Amino acid sequence: MSPQLPVCRAIEPDLLSVAAGEAGPTAAGRVEAHLATCGLCRAELTHYRALEGMMATLRRAPLPDDDATLARAQLASRLSDLRSRMVGFGIFPSPLGRILIGRSEQGVALVQYLPADGPLSARVRRLLGEDAVEDRAATEGLRAELVEYLEGRRARLDWPLDLRRMRSDFQRRVLEATAALPYGAVTSYAGIAARIGAPAAVRPVAQALRWNPLPIVIPCHRVIGGSGALIGYAGRRVELKQRLLAVEGVKTVAARNDFKVDREAMYTMVTGDSEYCVPTCGSLLSRSMSTLTLFGTREGAEAAGFAPCTSCRPDLHPLPA
Amino acid sequence: MAEDAFEAVVGSHHAEIRRYLLRITARGSDADDLSQETFLRAFRAYRALPPGSNVRAWLFTIATNLGRNHFRAQARRRRAYAAAALEMRPDAPDRTDGQMLADETRERLERVITGLPAKQRLAFIMRKMHELEYAEIGASLSCSEESARAHVFQALRKVRRSLDGHLPVGTESSS
Numbered sequence: 001m002s003p004q005l006p007v008c009r010a011i012e013p014d015l016l017s018v019a020a021g022e023a024g025p026t027a028a029g030r031v032e033a034h035l036a037t038c039g040l041c042r043a044e045l046t047h048y049r050a051l052e053g054m055m056a057t058l059r060r061a062p063l064p065d066d067d068a069t070l071a072r073a074q075l076a077s078r079l080s081d082l083r084s085r086m087v088g089f090g091i092f093p094s095p096l097g098r099i100l101i102g103r104s105e106q107g108v109a110l111v112q113y114l115p116a117d118g119p120l121s122a123r124v125r126r127l128l129g130e131d132a133v134e135d136r137a138a139t140e141g142l143r144a145e146l147v148e149y150l151e152g153r154r155a156r157l158d159w160p161l162d163l164r165r166m167r168s169d170f171q172r173r174v175l176e177a178t179a180a181l182p183y184g185a186v187t188s189y190a191g192i193a194a195r196i197g198a199p200a201a202v203r204p205v206a207q208a209l210r211w212n213p214l215p216i217v218i219p220c221h222r223v224i225g226g227s228g229a230l231i232g233y234a235g236r237r238v239e240l241k242q243r244l245l246a247v248e249g250v251k252t253v254a255a256r257n258d259f260k261v262d263r264e265a266m267y268t269m270v271t272g273d274s275e276y277c278v279p280t281c282g283s284l285l286s287r288s289m290s291t292l293t294l295f296g297t298r299e300g301a302e303a304a305g306f307a308p309c310t311s312c313r314p315d316l317h318p319l320p321a
Numbered sequence: 322m323a324e325d326a327f328e329a330v331v332g333s334h335h336a337e338i339r340r341y342l343l344r345i346t347a348r349g350s351d352a353d354d355l356s357q358e359t360f361l362r363a364f365r366a367y368r369a370l371p372p373g374s375n376v377r378a379w380l381f382t383i384a385t386n387l388g389r390n391h392f393r394a395q396a397r398r399r400r401a402y403a404a405a406a407l408e409m410r411p412d413a414p415d416r417t418d419g420q421m422l423a424d425e426t427r428e429r430l431e432r433v434i435t436g437l438p439a440k441q442r443l444a445f446i447m448r449k450m451h452e453l454e455y456a457e458i459g460a461s462l463s464c465s466e467e468s469a470r471a472h473v474f475q476a477l478r479k480v481r482r483s484l485d486g487h488l489p490v491g492t493e494s495s496s
Contacts, residue, residue, distance in 0.1 A: 016474050051481055054430060055449045065349030068339045068356070075331065075357045082361055088368070135368055 007034070008041055015041060019048035087128050088135030092143045095150045096240050101139045102128055107160030108142060111214050113234050127165060127213060146216065152247045155183045155303070157217050165213040170201075174208035181222040181293070184248040184300025186261060188226045190290030191271065199290070206231075221245060226289045228261040250296035266294035267301050267314055276301040278319060281312035327367050330376055331360055337377075337451065338384050344446050345388050347435065355391060359384045378457035385443055385461040392439055426487045433483040437476050440464075444472035445480075 011034045017023035018031045035042050087109050089102035100120070102110035112124050120128070148154035166172040177195040181187060187195075193205045209220040215234065221244040225231040230252065233241035242252050242259040250266075252259040268284045269276040271293050279285050284292070295301040298308070298318055308315040338359055343352035362383050370379065434442060440462055447453040447461065448469075459469035 012478070013474055016477055047481060048477070051477070051484065054426070058427065058430065059450050059452075063340060063343055065343060065352070066340055067349075068336045071339055071353035071356050072331075072335055074353070075335065075360055078357060078361060079327075079331075079364060082364060086365070131365060133365060133368065137368075 005038075005040075008038060008044075011041065012044075015045055016048060019045055019052055021052075082131060085129060085131050087132040088138040089128060089132055090134065090136040090139035090143060092139075092147075094143075094147055096243065099146070100124065101142050101146065102132065103139055103142065104162045104164075106162035106164070108214065108217060109162035109165060111146075111217055113215070113237065113240065149216070150244075150247065155248075159217060161214065161217065167208075167211060170198075170204065171208040171211065174205050175212060175214075175218045175220075178209065178212075178220055178223060179218045181219055182295075182300065182304030183219075184250060184296050185293050185304065186222045186224050186245065186250055186266075186296075187271070187293050188289035189223055189231075190226055190288070191292065192223055194290050195271070216244065219244075222248075224261055224289075228263055228289070229255060230259045230261070245296070248296060249300055250294075261294065263289075263294065265319060266296060267298060267319065269293050269295070269301070269306060274306060275309040276306045276314060277309040277312045278314045278317065281309055327364055330363070330367070330380075334377055334380050335360060338380050341381065341446065341451055342384055342388060344450055345443060346391065351391065355384065355387050358387055362387075375457065378453065378460060381447060381451070381453060381457065382461040385447075388443065389439060426484065429484060429487060430480065433480050434476075437479060441472045441476040441479070444469050445476035448473045 011031060014023060014027040014031045015034075017027050023031065031041075031045075035045065084105050087102040087104050089100055089110070091098060091100045091114065093099075096113065098114040098116060100110065100112045100114055101108065110124075110127055112127070114120070114124070125132075142159065145154060145157060145159075149157055163172060163175070166175065173196045174192055177192050180195075189205045189209070190199065190202045192209075193199050193201045196205075198204075205223075209223055210232070212218055212220045215221070221233060221241045230238050230241045230245075232238055238258055245252060245261075250261060252261055254260075263285065264279050266279060267276045268279045268281070269292065270284075270287070271291055276295060276298075277284060295304070298314060302308075335356060339352050339356035342355045342359070343349060346352055346355065359380060363380055370376070434445060437445060444458050444462060447458045448455070453461075455469045455473070456466040458473070459466040462469060462472070464472075
């Protein structure tokens, strides 16, 4: 039987500590003094010590089903799957406002302009996926390069990309064609449609670019309207497009609620050619934008690997700065 | 990389966490599932874990929470299976060092542990089977160190009473 006297009940926690070998000197002293006069509790201590012994045996005894091999193998596979899906993201101030960069094991998965404050929108959270974790350290290097880029101190972002957030194969083709546009160059939505072999799909191209998960990195800001108008960017933030183009040397003039690239101020080449011209060369000014790539500077065209036209000699007769 | 460090965490702790889950669920398949879930959750949170954290205690906390959710969802099923699992136990596998522990007593002990209220049972298993500190048990059960100690003691008292007559009799026993 267990101790029944109030004094025994009071000593019981200390008794359990002594039996478990956990008692401090004070508790041990109290128990010793009590046991000297209480045979009931001496027996009780024996019981509890026996119980501790049984549990020590049980602790060491093999368990049925104690084989973790299968669970461990399944875990390895699920962890590998989780790792490939998981996005670590950082949120940073930048010259273009608050920006989120997310990267997965495969590469940079997401770049998003954020409002000045407030929580992430449902759309951004959906794009990040449920396994996203904030991880500024993982994105710090990307942030530094992006800021250099936005300040005009870097012309390339050679980042491995995770393109699994593409909505369709069509969007992937649009974004790949857009990614191939050189720094400092612009073309039109119809120009991208022509490049992917779908010349009639101008609006779908614009839609695909609207949902670009990697703006700046995949330079959808280099795609403009056939009239030279910038048309749209990041919702209604066409001023960001104008600033990105300005950083790359593409000058624009303000138009009604928009900005416009002046074709007469741009070095021009027929897409697929290897030489760039002044816009007055031949009949270039009357050609559709969809067949052309325009450069803001000669340096931009030459850095992209193009040579000056041997007829109009833009190298000898550059456009006014 | 954090990923490599996490591999080491899996290597060091998975077997023990699975054993803990096996003890609290009494089902190998549940221990498999819950141990995987424990480490998947841990992986998601691992990079946010402050340096120098007690990883083992943290894993026990995650496993305990998953275990408790599991009990809540499957309370009735768990009891039925735990009882069945005990019925199917092979003969005492600890025959070599278990001379003092008769099969009957051992089974009774396990059955009593299985029947304890959840917090007492978890605290008891963490303390007596996995030798966690009371503060670690408290963290796992979202209670104070003192409450954790009280849970273990209450469990011990119940176990001891239920084994009345099955424990070695002290020389001065009055029973």
